[in-house]
Amino acid sequence: MKHYSQVAGEIGAYSDLPFWKKADRGDLAYVAYGLFIVTLVLVSYALGALKLLPYDPQQISIGLLNAPPGRAGHLLGTDFLGRDILSRLIVGIQAYFLPGLLAIAISLSLGTALGVVAGYRGGPADALIAYFNDLVDSFPRLVLILLVIAAFKPDIYYVMVVVGVTGVPGVASLIAGKIRFLRQKNFIEAASVLGLPAHVIILKHILWYNCRTLLIIQATLGMGEAILIETSLSYLGFGVQEPTPSWGNMVQAGANYFLQGRFWPSTAPALAILFTILGFHLLGDGLNNILEGKRKK
Amino acid sequence: MRPAAIRPIALALSREMALTALLLLGVSFVVFLILYLSPGDPFSVLLEGQMAGDTARAGIREALGVPKAWYAQYLSWLGNMLKGNFGTSIRTGLPVFGEIVRVGLNTLTLTLGSLLITLCIAVPIALHAAVRGDTALSWPLTMLAYVVSALPVFWLGYLVIYVFIHKFGLFPLISGSSGAQEHAWLYFMVPIAVLGIANGTISEVIRYLRDEMSRVMAEDYIRTARAKGGSVWRHAFKEGLLIPVTEIIASKIPFILGGAVIVEQVFNWPGMGRMAWQAAQDRDFPVIMGIAMVAAAFVRLGSLLQSLVYAAVNPRGPQE
């Protein structure tokens, strides 16, 4: 669950300065880095999809196992089967990108729906949804994932469905909380007194004006989490399987050589994970600070 | 504790227990169903190494007295569980409850220990940022926290072991039986520290604590206290620190449990993660059900703690 502070007394869009003028330098830097990473990810994804890669990521080179960076034109070296690491890193993005989007789509859509019902309707619906939230929250996610893998197959999409569903309570409670907050400020009452129909209130005023930044931020954090989960699972051997590259299974394959002093095969993908997750986190937090307003001293 | 505070706490406690029981029931049912529907025979682990035909496989169920229908199996498990009997592992024949308690405690130590480390790092940074605002120090610290949060724990573990081996000449693994091991305390701390640092939640914890603290500090009642010259700390502590900390702990426990699985493997820590994986692979029903229950109970423990703290601090009743 991610919690963000409710800023008292500010509803709706700011009207005076454009946000980038008001924002803190640091936050802008965060967002800039975050956007840079997102662009990098998208570009790499495209490169991978279009197969514009320095080497074929599946091309095995038995004579060139675990080569250090720079050898024979491999910019980042080769792995335990002599395959080019750089190409595999680029293609490895596909392991989490679409599945991550799936997870985000599920948690945001279901979470919003539930949150709106709980917050707007209140009463018994709220209580029922709260129970559902607690139930999903209690589920030991790892056990669930292991079971799903055993029951069906080690497919990252199935796993991401689980991740998406377990992310629903977090989003739902945030949305519900926001709605309660708005209700507290008589925002909703005012709107309905003005004669606006319920679905307009919900869709336009609540969600679009007030929740969109929250959802965007949840999306960025969700992607960061999806990367972490996918790479961890692939590291353990449950996620993406060979020969498909995933940063997680690349770290695992390289880790076998780490203690012998050959760091590179596992460090390259580990750094990729580091910089990418960092990017998404910074993007999320930067946006949160800028858009949701930061307390100034 | 003030008498006025006891009743809400008792109420909160009983409410949580009832909810927990209901939730555990729900969890057990769903887990059982998934297990039942998955391919693979839970008893095939006994027949490994022997190609048994279908009749032999069916014979096992009869021999071991397993009821035929799936709901009968579930109900029989449930009945036993309520009596405190979690059954025995198909693979080892050992009682599930005892085994899980042992490994569960190990994982609990690892998880709580690492949470403690996370808090030890996060709380000072958050407080500093909230109270003193942006100073020259806070930016590098915050950046460090972000970087560390994005570090994959499975890589850090190997790095730490490498450093210990090659720089310190120590082999940081606890050896259960070999008598007195010098630096044993150190070896105990290493996996906890690794998980505490690299579980991916530090930056979020810092940010959450800092925001909550800032928010509370800006509240009217604090401003009044300040204006009156009273101690800010005492007033701000409960709402600004204690509650957010319990909230964030409660919400992060499931996440950290996941990281614990990896750390357990690298450092040979005898915890639940390995048992869970082995049991899932073997379709060891009793063990998986037991682990699901225990893991769910852990998570509930977090919410329980949270509700208790709310009730103790806010006798008027918990707010969401």
Next chain:
Amino acid sequence: MQRIPVVVLLILAMALAMPAVSWPDSKRDGRPDGGILSYGEYGRPATLDPITSNEMISVRITELVFSGLVAIDEKQEIVPELAERWEASKDGRTYAFFLRKDVTWHPKEGEEARPLTADDVVFTYNIMMHPKTITPLKVRYEFIEKVEKLGDHAVQFTLKRPILNALAKFSFKVIPKHGPSNPLYLTREDPFVQRPIGTGPYILRNITADREVILVANEKYFRGRPHIDKFIAKPFADQNIMSQALMFNAIDMIVLVNPRDLPEIQGDKRFVLQPYNALSYAFFSYNLRNPLLADKRVRRAFTHAVNREEMLEAFFNKQGTIISGPFAPGSWAYNLDVQPLPFDPQRAIALLNEAGFTPGPDGVMQKDGKKLSLSLKVPIEKESEAVKRVVLAFQNYLKNVGVAVRVEFKEWQAWKADVFLEHNFDIILASWVFDDSADISSLFHSAEIGAWKNNFGGYSNPEVDGLIVESKLTLDHEKRRTINRKLHALLADEAPYTFLWTLTNYSGYHKKVRRVAIHPYKFFSFADEWFVPESEQK
């Protein structure tokens, strides 16, 4: 290959070999007693008794704790163990064993040690064969009709029919009548499986919660107290860590060293690397139900397309032997005259052409519109770098001759269901482990095609069937050898498998442990003779 899921054909229960002379109390061989040996295992034992155990880790422990009626020594000859002598009837249908009178069971806490009697042997057989006992051993002993006690220290087994090398089968471990809590059948819930009592050189002192097993020397061992005071088996979840543990003296020995770590250990003067050959080999199996694979030219083409030498050298440091047929090269049945098919991609392509395949527009061979595109299913395992390498290299080699192979990693149970039940696969990678009988009947006989049977590729050849039956029936060892050599040549030609190699297993241990003789296919059989010089005992 160490971590390929080993589908064990038969597990031999082995006892200890016997040195030339023995005294009941101490070994008067001038070697010092004392010292502790801790060894690392990858994985953890589930049960510790010889009947329910079906993993190598557990079986190794039973070698230390239990004994059998007879044992097989390093020359592969039968030597006495619990039985000091035996008599076989002329028709080969009855075997009488006369037990030593000086053997006692490991004592329980505070109790006197009980002597071994014929009752224990009878008990062991009965409990093993009870329908409710779940054990991989039943199949091995179905040839026994009954067992009866002839006296307090004499037993007689009656066989249903005479079989070749029957004596070797009586090396099964004997368990005490007073051991299991259930006198009829043994399940994993019986405390005996976690606290075994045997007659072997080591007594189980304790097994910790994380499955670390501590064994102490049996002072009353009938061959003389073993030298080393204590054996400790330490389980590891990560092979790299286990190797480092050896380098750091956290353990003294690794049973099976990962080939990846061989160079590091080899270079370190503190350690000894000792090779031992298991009777096992790795192979790719083809599903002959697929019409594309039914033609033996196609299978031979695949074998020619694969460069086994290159793989053995690059992935396993050349530590192994490439095989040409269905036996391990150390086995008496192996036909050394049959050469492995050489690496020859041109020949592979020629064979495919001969079989009617021509390259399609995308480079993939096809015939009558059907592409030569196959699925290779592999079970997921944690430590499986070697498997991944072999499988992906195979895919690559076949791609070079125009065959498209799709590699699928599946979860273990799902894989087993696909291979043994549904027969839904084209190619798999696996290995077999054998005992000395070199019995391949369950692998290639047509009667062994079916659900959960070992001939999952569906290979059926009347000539092979005939030879297999003949081999089983003959009681003449030389004749059997000739038949097996014929089988070898035939199967090498037919290529229902692409036979890969037998890897040389290495055990790595600190040089302070001396006189380490490792049994050809059991590990600790001679462990009572290992010793540590006084200066190096801790």
